Amino acid sequence: MARIAVFNQKGGVGKTTTTLNLAAAIAARGGLPLAIDLDPQAHLSAIARAVPRTSDGSIYAYYRDARPLSSLVVDSPLGWPIIPAHIELAKVDTQFGKGPNILNRLRAGLARDGFGEAGSVLIDCCPMLGVLSLSAIFAADRILVPVSADYLAVKGAAQVDRTLNALQRVVGRRIERRYVITRFDQRRKMSWDILATFKARFGADLAESRISENVSIAESPSSERDVFAHAPASRGAADYGALFEELEATGFLE
Amino acid sequence: MARIAVFNQKGGVGKTTTTLNLAAAIAARGGLPLAIDLDPQAHLSAIARAVPRTSDGSIYAYYRDARPLSSLVVDSPLGWPIIPAHIELAKVDTQFGKGPNILNRLRAGLARDGFGEAGSVLIDCCPMLGVLSLSAIFAADRILVPVSADYLAVKGAAQVDRTLNALQRVVGRRIERRYVITRFDQRRKMSWDILATFKARFGADLAESRISENVSIAESPSSERDVFAHAPASRGAADYGALFEELEATGFLE
Ligand SMILES: Nc1ncnc2c1ncn2[C@@H]1O[C@H](COP(=O)(O)OP(=O)(O)OP(=O)(O)O)[C@@H](O)[C@H]1O
Ligand SMILES: Nc1ncnc2c1ncn2[C@@H]1O[C@H](COP(=O)(O)OP(=O)(O)OP(=O)(O)O)[C@@H](O)[C@H]1O
Ligand SMILES: [Mg+2]
Numbered sequence A, B: 001m002a003r004i005a006v007f008n009q010k011g012g013v014g015k016t017t018t019t020l021n022l023a024a025a026i027a028a029r030g031g032l033p034l035a036i037d038l039d040p041q042a043h044l045s046a047i048a049r050a051v052p053r054t055s056d057g058s059i060y061a062y063y064r065d066a067r068p069l070s071s072l073v074v075d076s077p078l079g080w081p082i083i084p085a086h087i088e089l090a091k092v093d094t095q096f097g098k099g100p101n102i103l104n105r106l107r108a109g110l111a112r113d114g115f116g117e118a119g120s121v122l123i124d125c126c127p128m129l130g131v132l133s134l135s136a137i138f139a140a141d142r143i144l145v146p147v148s149a150d151y152l153a154v155k156g157a158a159q160v161d162r163t164l165n166a167l168q169r170v171v172g173r174r175i176e177r178r179y180v181i182t183r184f185d186q187r188r189k190m191s192w193d194i195l196a197t198f199k200a201r202f203g204a205d206l207a208e209s210r211i212s213e214n215v216s217i218a219e220s221p222s223s224e225r226d227v228f229a230h231a232p233a234s235r236g237a238a239d240y241g242a243l244f245e246e247l248e249a250t251g252f253l254e
């Protein structure tokens, strides 16, 4: 089963939204998703009503005290478990040069506790290419890259591509990735131009399914729910359902 | 004249877009804006066609070699000057604990060269509360906080508020701030609910002017232009013009 880093160094492209709704789709289909919030801003944890009062209950405790990851898993009203983040997690990003092994610690922790063997692990990354996000990329079997359908995100997607290719030389293996267009507004010519650009650039690495700009997707966090619970008949729910189907069928979640 | 940090630790809320279009509005009115790109992802620099080939031509050279900031200013086809960023700037964010004075170096550099005395300095921040963004906040006379009209941005705005209040105790003075709602979609009930929430929370710190969700704003980076040059008759141009007028009239740009 897969360990998937949901990564894009560009801000606001739908990483948290995609982690939330993909985990929900997996759970609805009887899969066993585990979410790991690796963003000190802890937005996914907040939606899951799982933000710990102190960093002791967060993934920072793994880094600081070597607490086993399995001891940090909490259930959530969303219906699937999460290892929450905490603002103190930001200290990890300042630890470059404090030992090259920091980048491998997450991978080691997941392996030690057997995460990703029976179910899918989805790691929500912060919008920065630092120790945390690199740790997620190194820990993952594959990378899911949400890219919003706007020009500044196109620039960001090109950077992600270059970054992953550079990292491949470091890790010595192909880093499997899938780009997913988000916030696609079919009424805008820009959306279609960008779709063409992404198809040309990413080819088979671009998911067929795209996520429409849909108010239900934007609304669901306010009631601390995923889009399926919040608005099951919405376009947003349909689109995330279709994305799940495609990733499942193409073995991306294995 | 003002040194303004355009800051929000949440990603994708319109920091770069607001820096771009506010600088353009200031320049159009005969002001002398200077933009400083403090985001290693250098999106503003890219729109300005000013990304330097090596970090020698970027603000990283100030941090690494103490090159004077005035020597790093370049003109741009946008019509106003910029000190560009570079991916190597990310190294600065890993330098917490390498001396408390790192947070004051930008402020000192601006003062040394007299920036912000004759014109407005706008500092585009990255979506992280690290050394770079904190440096911008410490260097600035006031903070402009774009917040997009969606619930995850509401969470982010609350965090910004708490952060600025905490920093006030550190710097020993009130940190003047203005919140600006961006990506406001008047057709969505959510937008109006969020507007009410922000009014209640931020009161007089909330700008009256808000920036509508407008495709022209999203398109302008693709032709490396601001929205006034790209689509002068658009709603986006009108909204950024109105924001400029309000900030000017209320002395925020002084
Ligand atoms: N398809 C969509 N339709 C409408 N709104 C969306 C959609 N996808 C995301 N959003 C909204 O856009 C905003 C940014 O999304 P999100 O926070 O998931 O991005 P992110 O990449 O995790 O951001 P960050 O870089 O700050 O972590 C959120 O308010 C979210 O609700
Ligand atoms: N008012 C608007 N209408 C339409 N699109 C907008 C608007 N404001 C911003 N955008 C688009 O939203 C995306 C995010 O904006 P932008 O990159 O300026 O945010 P940011 O806060 O600087 O992001 P980051 O945190 O990654 O630096 C961009 O593609 C931009 O073109
Ligand atoms: Mg996020």
Ligand SMILES: [Mg+2]
Pocket (backbone or CB within 6 Å): B015, B016, B017, B039, B043, B124, B125, B126
């Ligand atoms: Mg930006």
